[in-house]
Amino acid sequence: MRNSRRSLITAVAALGALASLASCGGGAGSSTSGKAGGTYTFWDPYPQFDASSAWGRLVTKCGGDAGVQVKRTGMDxxxxxxxxxxxxxQGNAPDVMLVDNPVVSTLVEAGILNKTSDLGLDTKPIQKNILGGGEVDGASYGVPIGANTLALYYNKKILSAAHVDPASVKDWASLTAALKKVKAAGKKGITFSAINTEEGSFQFLPWFWGAGGDLTKLNSDEGTAALSLWKQWVQSGYAPKDVLQNTQTTSWQQFATGDYAFGENGTWQLGNAGKAGFDYGVIGIPGENGGSAPVPTGGEFVTVPVQKDTSRYGVSTKIVTCLTNSANLLTTDNTLMYVAPTTAVQAEQVKSNPRLEPWVRAVAAARGRTSGGLGTKYPAISQPMWTAVQAALSGGKSPKAALDAAQTAVGKGN
Structure with missing residues (x-):
């Protein structure tokens, strides 16, 4: 493992490529601190939650249970x-840190995260595909706090008026047929994000993987089929041309107007869906030939950065264990609109909120963007991929030519 200035600089560059990640956030930062038993620092990507929030109180409680005070800082x-x-x-990393799952491999390459096995953290109850987002070379470097992912929201009134049964949408052909009926009924088809950032790649991946695509070969027949599908939808008017500029937020805002039949979006929009003013449902994103398409996992991992004073790891491990135990996960994941990483807590979530059931199924079919040994190679693949999507949907290149150029770019980058 490398821990040099050179690898840190490389890691910063990789993080820059992942600057727009698929998750929710916003608001102002917060922290709590104290002296009794010592102070441990904790960083998380939830600046929207202050010390009085359920999350802020949990962090404080977990520190107290470990006999210390926690100084928490939330940031973008x-x-x-x-x-x-x-x-x-600089040698002053926080004691505990919650990071987005694609960032884990970058931090591991920089040599700044401890293995969960070295800390004695138990990851056995966690779903393997969720845990995979924090694994490098078969070793785990964090404990997931939860997962979010993508599915298709649908407007029940629009589908009913177009005589489309959402249960009939089982593959790409049936979905395209549904979009054709919706357009013929005078309504709009589907919204998604194809923006030239990580959000665009995040939204394209279910279709790419759903065709059987492999991220190490972007220009395969399978990858070309996925991009051709999106291009067909835009050309046929089933999807708006402004998908090229749509973030996941603006794509949701389009769906929330009530004019669209389908909207590809995430678990984090469940709260907004309840406020949209129309009856909606959720179905999984279909694979090209049926079944559930693999969808990318979003969500964060609780990690313990490397410290010069290794005696601090015992308390840090207690804090991580507290944050990720079953009782606390249920409250935390409901607050964050995450699907829990364990089947036991997922069952409790669905019991309290049946609308989470399709999301639990989606997460079960999900995979990490850096899984399969990609690790820090993922950003160098994702950027050419979203560039290819932009080129094809704008009409600048055919899907095959766009993906050929993307694969060439990946080869030069590696």
Whole structure:
């Protein structure tokens, strides 16, 4: 494992490529601190939650249970990753840190995270595909606090008027047929984000993977089929041309107007869906030939950065264990609109909120963006991929030519 200035600089560059990650956030930062038993520092990407929030109170409680005070700082996801690398370079990394899952491999390559096995943290109850987002070379470097992912929201009134049964949408052909009926009925089809950031890649991945695509070969027939599907939808007027500029937020805002039949979006929009003013449902994103398409996992991992004073790890491990035990996960994941990383807590979530059931199924089919050994190679693949999506949907290149150029770019980058 490398822990040099050079690898830290490389890691900063990789984090920059992941500057727009698929998760929710916003608001002002907060912290709590104290002296009794010593002070442990904790960073998270939830600046929207202050010390009085359920999350803020849990962090404080977990510190207290471990016999210490916790100084918590919430900051933007990208700032957190960059500041973590800088702090490690300066030898003052926080004791515990919650980071977005694609960032874990970058921090591992920089040599600043401890293995969960070295800390004695139990990851056995966690779903393997969720845990995979925090694994490098078969070793786990964090405990997931929860997961979010993508599915298709649908407007029940629009589908009913177009005589479309959402249960009939089982593959790409049936989904496209549904969009055709919706358009013929005078309504709009589907919204999604194809913006030239990580959000665009995040939203494209279910279709890419749903065709059987492999991120190490972007220009395969399978990858081309996925991009051709999106291009067909835009050309046919089933999807708006402004998907090229849509973030996941603006895409949701389009769906929330009540004019669209379908909207590809995430678990984090459940609260907004309840306020949209129309009856909605959720179905999984279908694979090209049926079944559930693999969807990318979003969500964060609780990690313990490397410290010069290794005697601090015992308390840090207690804090992590407290934050991720079953009782606390249920409250935390409901607050964050996350699906829990364990089947036991998922069952409790669905019991309290049946609308989470399709999301639990979606998470079960999900995979980490850096899984399969990609690690820090993922940002160098994602950027050419979203560039190819932009080129194809804008009409600048055919899907095959756009993905050929993307694969060439990946080859040069590696």
């Amino acid at each position: 996801t990208t700032d957190l990753g960059n500041k973590a690398l800088l702090a490690a370079q």
